[in-house]
Amino acid sequence: MAHNGISDFRSDTVTWPTPAMYEAMASAPLGDDSFRDDPTVLQLEVLSAQMMGKESGLYCPSGTMANQVAGRVHCPPGKEVILDEDCHTLNFELAGLAYAGLQMRPIAGERGLMACDDVAERLRVGDSHTPGTGLLWLENTHNLSGGRVIPRENIVELSQIAHRASVPVHLDGARIFNAQVASGISAKRLAEPVDSVMFCLSKGLCCPVGSVLCGSEDFIEQARKVRQLLGGTMRQAGIIAACGLVALRENIDRLAEDHKRAKHLAEELTDITGIELNPDEVDTNMVYFRLGEGAHLNAPQLVEEAHKEKVWFLNLGEDTIRMVCHKDIDDDDVERALQVIGSVLGKGGDGG
Numbered sequence: 002m003a004h005n006g007i008s009d010f011r012s013d014t015v016t017w018p019t020p021a022m023y024e025a026m027a028s029a030p031l032g033d034d035s036f037r038d039d040p041t042v043l044q045l046e047v048l049s050a051q052m053m054g055k056e057s058g059l060y061c062p063s064g065t066m067a068n069q070v071a072g073r074v075h076c077p078p079g080k081e082v083i084l085d086e087d088c089h090t091l092n093f094e095l096a097g098l099a100y101a102g103l104q105m106r107p108i109a110g111e112r113g114l115m116a117c118d119d120v121a122e123r124l125r126v127g128d129s130h131t132p133g134t135g136l137l138w139l140e141n142t143h144n145l146s147g148g149r150v151i152p153r154e155n156i157v158e159l160s161q162i163a164h165r166a167s168v169p170v171h172l173d174g175a176r177i178f179n180a181q182v183a184s185g186i187s188a189k190r191l192a193e194p195v196d197s198v199m200f201c202l203s204k205g206l207c208c209p210v211g212s213v214l215c216g217s218e219d220f221i222e223q224a225r226k227v228r229q230l231l232g233g234t235m236r237q238a239g240i241i242a243a244c245g246l247v248a249l250r251e252n253i254d255r256l257a258e259d260h261k262r263a264k265h266l267a268e269e270l271t272d273i274t275g276i277e278l279n280p281d282e283v284d285t286n287m288v289y290f291r292l293g294e295g296a297h298l299n300a301p302q303l304v305e306e307a308h309k310e311k312v313w314f315l316n317l318g319e320d321t322i323r324m325v326c327h328k329d330i331d332d333d334d335v336e337r338a339l340q341v342i343g344s345v346l347g348k349g350g351d352g353g
């Protein structure tokens with residue numbers, strides 16, 4: 002349901018906590034997590050690690066920080082990280098890995114899917130002139146590819162290739178539970194081939210804050226120090242970790258509703274003149290579309306016009322729009338968005 006009368010499709014990060022989360026926050030046992038005596042944080046880390054099939058977990062303030070920590074623990078400065086050119090880390094995390102002294106080596110994937118041969122070809126041991134590969138970086142679901150679920154086989158094969166060259170693999174699983182719900186394959190199985198995985202609680206799972214980095218005990222011990230270096234150690238963080246526990250127990254299965262709404266939205270949008278989109282490419286909760294021939298407005302203009310009607314979404318550049326479904330978007334919000342976009346683009350109000 003829209004908050005403040007606004008149908009907010011900008012991101013699943015705009016979700017508000019559920020009533021169960023407010024209750025859990027009020028009664029969470031707390032401590033100072035820098036001394037590791039916040040029982041709620043510890044419980045969240047244990048549950049997260051179990052769900053990812055890893056030995057340990059580390060609660061971090063954001064996905065960006067958890068990714069940053071992972072890069073720094075896996076790779077000493079001067080090494081190279083192989084990643085997809087459209088991944089979130091390369092595009093939206095302010096070159097964080099570069100500040101860690103790492104060189105990012107992007108590969109052109111096919112809608113987020115990196116070809117095994119391309120990765121194998123680029124792995125290198127390093128010599129007096131070339132940096133050695135220090136890490137392979139994967140993302141699932143793949144945000145810029147429209148929330149695409151990267152198939153498990155691809156993750157398995159790429160991880161095998163990297164491991165054969167003694168290169169570790171990190172998975173940015175910000176929305177790994179969307180991948181779980183859409184594919185029917187557990188997050189644990191999806192993360193099984195990789196050495197570390199990060200997932201976000203603050204997106205479709207509706208927590209106000211937080212992400213968890215999971216990996217081996219030794220990896221997480223080192224990660225704890227890097228989190229401190231980056232200023233990410235928190236104190237009575239159980240108050241927010243309590244929401245994470247609720248999210249992992251109660252909010253995963255409902256992601257299917259978001260996926261269903263996103264599919265419906267995509268199917269209906271294709272009827273609006275000027276919109277280019279393939280609904281078959283909508284795997285999860287994100288809908289990306291292009292404004293092509295026949296659209297009288299560009300993407301920033303469409304965003305501005307819809308904003309006036311209290312329907313909010315984002316543009317990427319001049320011709321691409323992103324809309325994301327989440328707990329606080331219901332069927333009425335979808336219908337309203339279709340109606341507004343349809344009428345702004347000149348179709349005449351029924352949204353198609």
Ligand SMILES: Cc1ncc(COP(=O)(O)O)c(C=O)c1O
Nearest residue numbers: 063064065066089144173175201
């Ligand atoms: C794929 C992916 N990775 C990482 C992040 C970063 O997470 P945060 O916003 O918590 O820093 C995002 C955020 O949208 C994301 O989509």
